[in-house]
Amino acid sequence: MNIVFIGSGNVAWHLAQALDKNGHKITDIYSRTIANAKKLCSKLYDAQATNSLDFTASQATLFVIAVPDNAVLEIVEKASFPANSIVVHTSGTLSMDELEDVNTKNIGVFYPLQTFSKTKQVDFKTIPICIEASDSKTEKIIEKVAFSICENVCFYDSEDRKKLHLAAVIACNFSNYMLKMSEQILKEHGLDFAILKPLIKETIEKALEIGPKNAQTGPAMRKDMQTIQTQLELLSNKPELKTIYKLISEQIMKQN
C-alpha cells in the first residue's frame, strides 16, 4: 500500500521504517521543517520529503498523521487529501473525531502502544497496535496494515484508548522518571546507577509475573516510618522530589 506520513518525530520515525520494510511504499514524508523529513526519507526505500500539505494529487491510500497531539488540528485544517483516501492519527489520547473535518470520510486511529526514541530500535512484532475506524471497510484496511508489522492488533474506541494512554503514561513515562530521579541522587553522591540494574530488572519482572499489587514492597508498604523519615531528610534539599516521595509513600500506606 502507498502511505504518506505527516510528521517525522519518534513515532513516524519507527512506524514509517517498519511499514517500509514490510511491503509498503512510503511515498512522502511531510514536515514543517523539511530537513527533518529528509532525515527520515534517507532511512526509507523511495520516499520524498515535502513541506506542502496539499496531497490531492497523491497516489497514496493511507495518510498517517504522526505529530504531537496539539498539532493535529492544524494539520486537519490545512491538509487536503485525495478523495476516498484514509486518514489516521497515531495518538492515544485524541479521539478519532478530531479528524472529522478532513476532506475524506474514511478516518481512523493507528496507535502503537510503545515508547519510541530515535536512538533505540524497537521490535514491532510484540507491540500492540490499537486501531479504530469510522466504518468497517476502513477498519479492515487499517487492520491489515497493522497486522503487516505486528502480531497484536487491538480494537479500542476513543474513550477506552484515552484510559489506556493514561495508564501507559503512568506505568512507563512515570516509572522512567523514577529511574531518572534515582540516577540523579546516586550521581550527586558519586555512586553508580549500574548497581541498581539487577534490582530494577527483578522489580519489573516480579510486577509483571505476580501483579504490581502483590509485588509492592519497601518502607511505605511495611509502614516503616523511621526509614521514611530518614529518606525524607535525605531529600531536604530537593523540595519537589520530597513532596513526590511523601505523597507516593502515603498512597502506598493507605492502600496497604
Place this chain on the structure above:
Amino acid sequence: MNIVFIGSGNVAWHLAQALDKNGHKITDIYSRTIANAKKLCSKLYDAQATNSLDFTASQATLFVIAVPDNAVLEIVEKASFPANSIVVHTSGTLSMDELEDVNTKNIGVFYPLQTFSKTKQVDFKTIPICIEASDSKTEKIIEKVAFSICENVCFYDSEDRKKLHLAAVIACNFSNYMLKMSEQILKEHGLDFAILKPLIKETIEKALEIGPKNAQTGPAMRKDMQTIQTQLELLSNKPELKTIYKLISEQIMKQN
C-alpha cells in the same frame, strides 16, 4: 558457618534459604511469633525455631538481624550473643552503629540490594550484596559469606548505603506503585493490564540501555499540555493520584 537468623520476614526468608543451600548451617530462626519461625525452618535443612533472644549458648558464628528497621533497636537491647560472634543487620538505611550496643564488638551490615516477596523466587547470583564491618577481620568473614551466595559483593559505608537505599526505593518501590496505579485505572474501566506488558518491558530495557535521562518520553517530555490536561481530567475522581500526576509532569517538564 553456623548462622542464626533473627526475623522471618521476606529478607530472612530468601537469605536464610540461599545460605542454607550454599554450605552454611542455619541453626536457629528467631521470631516473636514462633509459628513464623517454624514456617521458615521447614524450608531449611536443620534449623530450630525459637522465640528467645538469649543466644549466649549458641554455637553460631554469625547472627543476622533481618527485621524491620524500627525493630532492630529492640533486638539490640534484648538479645545476648556469644562472645566473639558477629552480629549484622540487613538494612539499607540503618547505620552500622545501630548495633554498637550488642555484647560483641564484631558488627556489620549485610544488605542484599533486592526486592523480596515470599511468593517469588530470586536468583542470588546476580544480586549485589552491600557489606560493611567494624574491622577488617570481621569484614573478611562477612565478605566470604556474601561471596558464597552471590557474585557481586560491594563495600558501602553507612552514609552511602543510605543514599543507595533511597535511590532503590524510588527506582523500584515507586516504579512498582506506578504500575499498580496503572493497573487500577485499567481495571476500573474493565481494561486488561496485560496489554501494557510489552510497553513496560521495553520502557525498562530502554532506560537501562540508554539511561533514564535519554529514555524519557511522554506528554510531559513533549510539553504537550493538551494531553496532560485531558489526563488530569480523567483523574478528577482520584485527587491524590491527580496531584502525583501533576507534580511528576511538572518535574519532567522542568528538567527537560
